[in-house]
Amino acid sequence: MRWGGKWKQNTAKVKRIIKSRILDGTYSPHQKISSENQLLKEFGVSRHTIRIAIGELVSEGWLYREQGSGTFCTDRDNDWKSINQTNKTIAIITT
Numbered sequence: 284m285r286w287g288g289k290w291k292q293n294t295a296k297v298k299r300i301i302k303s304r305i306l307d308g309t310y311s312p313h314q315k316i317s318s319e320n321q322l323l324k325e326f327g328v329s330r331h332t333i334r335i336a337i338g339e340l341v342s343e344g345w346l347y348r349e350q351g352s353g354t355f356c357t358d359r360d361n362d363w364k365s366i367n368q369t370n371k372t373i374a375i376i377t378t
Contacts (some may be wrong), residue, residue: 293328297336300326305345305356312358316346
């Protein structure tokens, strides 16, 4: 397996499980999800993997973050359009 393959598999696994928890009602709309520490212990992966998975789920509209409060499940029925219209991802690259 080439470098990075395991990391990508782990990220996809974490995303898949969190999505399934949203869809099956384990996480209710606007409910805070487990912390990064809880998730990394549960999945046995690195903090980086958890952060990437959560970041991708935020970008895809499954989750949203509130600074100082945590990461929450979106209300897919009511918030989907407004989240996609208002959230922007900004990256800063330094050298």
